[in-house]
Amino acid sequence: MSVSLLVLAVLVMGSVYNAPRALAARELAGEDAVTAMAVRHEKWMAAHGRTYKDEAEKARRLEIFRANAKLIDSFNAAGKKSHRLATNRFADLTDEEFRAARTGYKVPEAVVDGARSGRFRYENLSLADAPQSMDWRSMGAVTGVKDQGDCGTKLAHHLHDA
Structure with missing residues (x-):
């Protein structure tokens, strides 16, 4: 019984003696x-040419x-995926800032209204019901033939027709 008390006392004294050192080491590691x-x-x-207007903004971006x-780092350390993540030019943006800056595509109202109207754009038909000919231009599926001009002007036609 006295031996076990002695061992217990030594363990308690050792942990009390080393506690401040362990705490200091953790604080130092945290500072590091x-x-x-x-x-x-x-x-x-430096790699991404990023600067901030003042120290407050820099501190916020650092966080x-x-x-x-x-x-x-935690994703990569887990090693559960076949790919790894890395910091890129967006690493100082919040999720909301990234979404606002990079996913701002707005669907044109005409497309949204067409989707809301409940019209069929496509449907399964049998070949027996298919007409002999069809003018896809009248259906709005394609536009008429145009002179696309020189290289690069094709983009203007596509944007105009969209």
Whole structure:
């Protein structure tokens, strides 16, 4: 009984003695991680030509970069996918900022209205019901023949017809 108490006392004393050192080591590691992330952010800024209007904006972007980098690093460390992620030119944007900047395609109202009207655009027909001929222009499926001119003018026709 006294031996087990002695062992317990030694273990308690050892943990009490080493606790401040372990805490200091964790704090130091935390400071090193913060510094390492700041250096990583600076390198990223240089690679992508990014500058900020002031230190407050830079600090805010660093926090966003840190969160995105942490997500990327944890994804890659898990190793569950056949691909890896990396920081790119969007690494200092929030999800909302990225969506607003990069996924802003607006569907034209005419297309939206056509979809809402419930019209059939396509339907399955048997060949027995198919007409002998059909003018797809009258159906709005294609436009008439046009002179596309020189190289590059074709784009203007496509944009106009869309």
